[in-house]
Amino acid sequence: EVQLVESGGGLVQPGGSLRLSCAASGFTFRGYWIHWVRQVPGEGLVWVSRVNADGSDMVYADSVKGRFTISRDNAMNTLYLQMNSLRAEDTAVYFCARGGRFCGSSSCYNYYYMDVWGEGTTVTVS
């Protein structure tokens, strides 16, 4: 079964740090982009960050740039989000999600839609 399982959420004071993890199973983790998306309960989804398949390229939303760092360990099939200088507005449920991918005869193309999601981990900054 294709699965993503987040962990590491919790309560932290403003200015503090937290590290989220996302354990993947059931698919070739090293072949996919992986994203972090967050959601304040009752509100919409907000894209946070993504890392490419080999971990060499990372992109961030402006709201977290310089404070959050996305990384991955393909040997451990795990994604991370290091969150520093946390603010009250970072309070949300954080989902990791696999990026969509299409593979043709000679190459694969990665997209910013998400075809597999974890159940999320809650971060509260207060």
Next chain:
Amino acid sequence: DIVLTQSPDTLSLSPGERATLSCRASQTITSNYLAWYQQKPGQAPRLLIYGASRRATGIPDRFSGSGSGTDFTLTITRLEPEDFAVYHCQQYGISPGTFGQGSKVEVK
């Protein structure tokens, strides 16, 4: 950034009825890179549609997506009890992609 506006905010229908949800973009979405997700309370989103009209793996054919340019539609032909949920659209033509605010389909 492309802004996506979904309508209506809430749609009240009975099981068996047809649901039509709209997603309008502030500018043309490249290559019709538009996705739809379903989310139930306390659960993660689930991909329904990508590329504006392609159903994701395992999605029943009562779900269909259409549209191009700036106007897109998700249609559920006959609502089943498990279809009452929030639906989100997302454009991914211009990275990193943005989501709409969501539309709730509730039981009338």
